[in-house]
Amino acid sequence: MNENNTIIEVFGADIICASCVNAPSSKDTYEWLQAAISRKYPNQPFSIRYVDIEQPLDNDRDKEWAERIQNDEFFYPLVLINNEVIGEGYIQIQPIFSTLEKLGFQPGE
Secondary structure (H helix, E strand, O other), X not given: OOHHHEEEEEEEOOOOOHHHOOOOOHHHHHHHXXXXXHHHXXXXXXXXXXXXXXXXXXXXXXXXXXXXXXXXXXXXXXXXXXXXXXXXXXXXXXXXXXXXXXXXXXXXO
């Protein structure tokens, strides 16, 4: 997989997860990641999407991830890059940057 089709996904909900007190909301995490990645890796193509696990989901893959979170298999927000779990609950930026660089992302000036 090359950097041209890197897909970052944030699965979450409006309510902050009980074990993630003082952590940003899922939506805030999504917006923060979008800004941080765009700033660190300008001109690198990626797509980022937010999936609200409390809303009706129209595809089975999203439903499956949402169910796994709701069944306490993962904390949310859950961050995936190309279908690989990179972080859950309290999201750290460094593992995300490391994963993107392994995929060929180059930091900007």
